[in-house]
Amino acid sequence: MERILLKIRFIEKLIIIIFILILLSFFRIQVLHHSYYKELSLKNITKKIEIFAPRGLILDRNGKIIVDNRNILSLSLKREFIEKKEEVYGRASKIINLDRHYIDKEIERKKYLPHFIPILLKKGINFEELSLIEARKTDFPEISIIAEPLRYYPFEGIASHVIGYVGSISRDDAFIYGDLNPASTIGKTGIERFYDSLLRGENGWIEYIVDSKGKIIKKKDSKLYKAGNSLKLTLDISLQKFVEEQLEGTKGSVVVMDARDGGILALASSPSFSLAQFTPSIMPEDWALLSQNPDKPLMNRALQGLYSPGSVFKIVLALAGMQEGIIKPEDTIFCPGYINVGSEIYRCWKGGGHGHTNLYRAIVESCNVYFYTLGRKLRPEKIREYANLLGLGELTGIDISEEMRGIIPDPQWKEEIRKETWYQGDTVILSIGQGYILLTPIQVASLISTVANDGIRKTPHFLDGFYDSERRFHRVEWELKNKETGIKKEFFEILKKCMWGVVNDGGTGRATQIQGLDVCGKTGTVEVVSRGRVSSLKPHAWFAGFAPLKNPEIVVVVLLENAGKGGEKAAPLARNIFLYYFGKPVPSTKETDIRTVE
Amino acid sequence: MIGKLKTLDFILLFTVITLTIIGILLIFSSSQGKGGLWQKQLIWAVFSIFLLLSVLFINIKSLIFYSPIFFILSTLPLIYLLFFGKRIAGAKSWIDFGYFSVQPSEFVKITTALFLAKIISEFKSDSLKIKNFLIISFVIFFPFSLIFLQPDYGTALTFLVLLASSIFTAGIRTTTLVFIVIFLLIGGFFTWEYVLKDYHKARIIAMFFPEFDPEGSSYQLIQSKIALGSGGLSGAGFLKGTQTKAGFLPAPSTDFILSSAGEEFGFLGILIILSLYTILFLRVFKIMKNIKDRSVLIFIFLIFSIIFFQFLLNVLMVLGFFPVIGIPLPFLSYGGSSLLSLYLSIGLIMNGKLRGELEV
Numbered sequence A: 001m002e003r004i005l006l007k008i009r010f011i012e013k014l015i016i017i018i019f020i021l022i023l024l025s026f027f028r029i030q031v032l033h034h035s036y037y038k039e040l041s042l043k044n045i046t047k048k049i050e051i052f053a054p055r056g057l058i059l060d061r062n063g064k065i066i067v068d069n070r071n072i073l074s075l076s077l078k079r080e081f082i083e084k085k086e087e088v089y090g091r092a093s094k095i096i097n098l099d100r101h102y103i104d105k106e107i108e109r110k111k112y113l114p115h116f117i118p119i120l121l122k123k124g125i126n127f128e129e130l131s132l133i134e135a136r137k138t139d140f141p142e143i144s145i146i147a148e149p150l151r152y153y154p155f156e157g158i159a160s161h162v163i164g165y166v167g168s169i170s171r172d173d174a175f176i177y178g179d180l181n182p183a184s185t186i187g188k189t190g191i192e193r194f195y196d197s198l199l200r201g202e203n204g205w206i207e208y209i210v211d212s213k214g215k216i217i218k219k220k221d222s223k224l225y226k227a228g229n230s231l232k233l234t235l236d237i238s239l240q241k242f243v244e245e246q247l248e249g250t251k252g253s254v255v256v257m258d259a260r261d262g263g264i265l266a267l268a269s270s271p272s273f274s275l276a277q278f279t280p281s282i283m284p285e286d287w288a289l290l291s292q293n294p295d296k297p298l299m300n301r302a303l304q305g306l307y308s309p310g311s312v313f314k315i316v317l318a319l320a321g322m323q324e325g326i327i328k329p330e331d332t333i334f335c336p337g338y339i340n341v342g343s344e345i346y347r348c349w350k351g352g353g354h355g356h357t358n359l360y361r362a363i364v365e366s367c368n369v370y371f372y373t374l375g376r377k378l379r380p381e382k383i384r385e386y387a388n389l390l391g392l393g394e395l396t397g398i399d400i401s402e403e404m405r406g407i408i409p410d411p412q413w414k415e416e417i418r419k420e421t422w423y424q425g426d427t428v429i430l431s432i433g434q435g436y437i438l439l440t441p442i443q444v445a446s447l448i449s450t451v452a453n454d455g456i457r458k459t460p461h462f463l464d465g466f467y468d469s470e471r472r473f474h475r476v477e478w479e480l481k482n483k484e485t486g487i488k489k490e491f492f493e494i495l496k497k498c499m500w501g502v503v504n505d506g507g508t509g510r511a512t513q514i515q516g517l518d519v520c521g522k523t524g525t526v527e528v529v530s531r532g533r534v535s536s537l538k539p540h541a542w543f544a545g546f547a548p549l550k551n552p553e554i555v556v557v558v559l560l561e562n563a564g565k566g567g568e569k570a571a572p573l574a575r576n577i578f579l580y581y582f583g584k585p586v587p588s589t590k591e592t593d594i595r596t597v598e
Numbered sequence B: 001m002i003g004k005l006k007t008l009d010f011i012l013l014f015t016v017i018t019l020t021i022i023g024i025l026l027i028f029s030s031s032q033g034k035g036g037l038w039q040k041q042l043i044w045a046v047f048s049i050f051l052l053l054s055v056l057f058i059n060i061k062s063l064i065f066y067s068p069i070f071f072i073l074s075t076l077p078l079i080y081l082l083f084f085g086k087r088i089a090g091a092k093s094w095i096d097f098g099y100f101s102v103q104p105s106e107f108v109k110i111t112t113a114l115f116l117a118k119i120i121s122e123f124k125s126d127s128l129k130i131k132n133f134l135i136i137s138f139v140i141f142f143p144f145s146l147i148f149l150q151p152d153y154g155t156a157l158t159f160l161v162l163l164a165s166s167i168f169t170a171g172i173r174t175t176t177l178v179f180i181v182i183f184l185l186i187g188g189f190f191t192w193e194y195v196l197k198d199y200h201k202a203r204i205i206a207m208f209f210p211e212f213d214p215e216g217s218s219y220q221l222i223q224s225k226i227a228l229g230s231g232g233l234s235g236a237g238f239l240k241g242t243q244t245k246a247g248f249l250p251a252p253s254t255d256f257i258l259s260s261a262g263e264e265f266g267f268l269g270i271l272i273i274l275s276l277y278t279i280l281f282l283r284v285f286k287i288m289k290n291i292k293d294r295s296v297l298i299f300i301f302l303i304f305s306i307i308f309f310q311f312l313l314n315v316l317m318v319l320g321f322f323p324v325i326g327i328p329l330p331f332l333s334y335g336g337s338s339l340l341s342l343y344l345s346i347g348l349i350m351n352g353k354l355r356g357e358l359e360v
Helices: A002-032 A034-045 A077-091 A100-109 A126-133 A190-194 A195-198 A237-247 A284-292 A310-323 A359-364 A370-378 A381-388 A411-418 A424-432 A441-452 A487-506 A566-581 A590-597 B002-007 B011-028 B034-053 B060-066 B068-084 B105-122 B130-148 B153-170 B176-194 B197-209 B217-231 B257-288 B296-318 B334-354
Strands: A046-051 A063-075 A119-123 A143-152 A164-166 A186-187 A203-209 A216-222 A229-232 A253-258 A266-270 A334-337 A336-341 A343-345 A355-357 A463-467 A472-473 A520-526 A540-547 A552-562
Touching: A002 A034, A002 B153, A002 B197, A002 B217, A002 B257, A002 B296, A034 A046, A034 B217, A100 A119, A126 A143, A186 A190, A186 A195, A190 A195, A195 A216, A237 A253, A237 A266, A237 A566, A237 B002, A253 A441, A253 A566, A284 A566, A310 A359, A310 A370, A310 A381, A310 A424, A310 A441, A310 A520, A310 A540, A334 A370, A336 A370, A336 A424, A343 A370, A343 A424, A359 A370, A359 A487, A370 A381, A370 A424, A381 A411, A411 B034, A441 A540, A441 A552, A441 A566, A487 A540, A520 A566, A540 A566, A552 A566, B011 B034, B011 B257, B011 B334, B034 B334, B060 B068, B060 B105, B060 B296, B068 B130, B105 B130, B105 B153, B105 B296, B105 B334, B130 B153, B130 B176, B153 B296, B176 B217, B217 B257, B217 B296, B257 B334, B296 B334
Parallel strands: none
Antiparallel strands: A046 A203, A063 A119, A063 A143, A164 A186, A203 A216, A229 A463, A253 A266, A253 A552, A334 A355, A336 A343, A463 A472, A520 A540, A540 A552
């Protein structure tokens, strides 16, 4: 008995020690680590859902909405019914068309997401499908219909290259949008991309109290989204529409720019595509059709198309020659119809030659020999220097990021890039804008604008300003970016006279002549060279000009691929644009004539 | 008999009833008043108090004397369950009577303790011989294996506690101790290799590495700690614990009732509950010190050890120091059979105080 009692006394003391140790353990968790566990318990019961802010709208210069938002309706499977997906699928597929494979992928993708995030069954159902589902609503307690804002284009198919499409963040872009919800919509090209941060706005959120099964018990807190800023462009959507109609059926590009400030009034590239194809997201087969089309409809030819400028480049040589004092406008050069350089013969386009030619006639009649001679005197390095000074072979700084730089060749470039020596012949053909030189239509438009503004380079741009969420307008001060070329103003005056002559004095651009309007311009016809030989394809046709001569208002640049001579193909198209802009009646095109006859 | 009522341990009775009331409040809170769990527990509590009082009228010594019969009779339902029992929550532990169900294993604990008290008190030697050890082991192994096969590991474990405390009271020789250690090592190896299922092993591993598998068994441990920790010093308040209410805390009315107490009443609430248990245990020790009858003393010690280890293992489980194997917290956790058997035990301890203090 005594031994048992001794043991019992021992246990009694042990119990008191155990009691103290247990108490300390509770104290440690409950009091010392309270804040840590409190946070975990809050994390347990609160779930946050992000509410996507609608992207800002895009308006044209007259306030017309060219990019709008519309609610798209999506069908979703409520998560608590995920085990019944087979059954739901069976019933639902009888009335609407569901992509089984897509749903399975969605379920797999969202497996680890919280329970209150629904499974997308179909994005963008049409009205017919909606009414079918609504009518049988009681049969489908598992399905919910969700509305979300999606891009809508009132002028479908117009200005697609300028606006650009939107999409979800791709794996390659993910690092740029690090902190953004991966499901966000972002601008992928054009204005949508360049001004993405302005357009995107700030997402809101709702915080819910949920139970351990993820069921929402009540709303805890929320933040309203801040819609994106609405952009006001310099674009005139009706002019844009007119220009695109003019380009229909061709491969080419037109840039119409406000000569006074550099704002783009219209910028078209043909063939084009419809942005509506990209909402809610483009079908793989449509994407394949667009991206593999040999005519490259997705390419914005005005900014990405690289073409030799042909005789339009003579503008640069004329300015360089005068500024460098190599030529005087009244001095003449004799054109026998060709020149000899070494053993090679370089011809003027006019077989018999132009005879004694001064600067005015050389530009009006686009005499090659005059510029061959001038170019050789200037040397290629100087030509390149002036081209760069006038913004060629450089990014214009236009507010679309897909712009290409182009090439202004000189001996150093040829050696470094092509590993070949520069021949005198290279200088000769560079003088008339052929050979290695490659420019974009927007660069040419910028050049013409600089001429129209007597040497002030204005940045071509689309954005006039934006309306913030309080509807306050913020104008972009593009004029702060203006650059002075340093070429004397009087040389521009002389050059403008010459360009007036091209259109109004029997020159190559006479097809652009308009009664009562002093249109000035320069044509270009570019032989298409492939593998060092003139190909059998028709040449590219250029017209680059502005109007009127005094106080120029607009710059028009037309480029048509493989169309023929600039004066015959590009100039009449430019004329229509001038007519339209200045409110004069536009004759119907030849093609429509033929169609009506048929 | 009536005259002896004033010698009843009213402090012991008070702590037991207070713990039961706290338990009912916590069950009300964690079940949000739904399902009638708290009412059922209240009814069980009333029955339990009657049982406690009525057991005082029987002489505990005759209970110990006839214990072999009680022991055999009480194991019959276990055998019945093994062959004809229906699985409820994965185990054949319950006999269903429609409005209520009974867990026979809860009562086998008491009959086994009575039987062991008789056997050990009749041992001639003050220390345990190997032959006697085997006798004890055999008596315990019989109900243990029946309960283990149900399977109800929590209750089965209390029979191992009975074995340990039997050896402790009987005294032990060095040779017997060595024998037991070898016996346990072989048995432990055999159990780990052939008896334990993978999810048991996972739970034991999770005990040592709770962050290893947050969605599995240690999920429960983490949620228990979150409930306790978020309670802080004074708690979230009655009916205000989100861990309990929103269903993050597993088994908030049974195994993890202490976590839900910690969440709603904080460290101070835990302090009060733990203090009540300490008072209860120390009262039992006070009784034991005055017992003159050897068999009654051994019986009370065995009963104490069962209740104490249930308490300790549950607390260690709630704190995350012990795997989740389903051991209710005595007096607080929901469960009619458990409550009835606990009150029966306390009644027998008080009975022992009434009669065991007399000289033999």
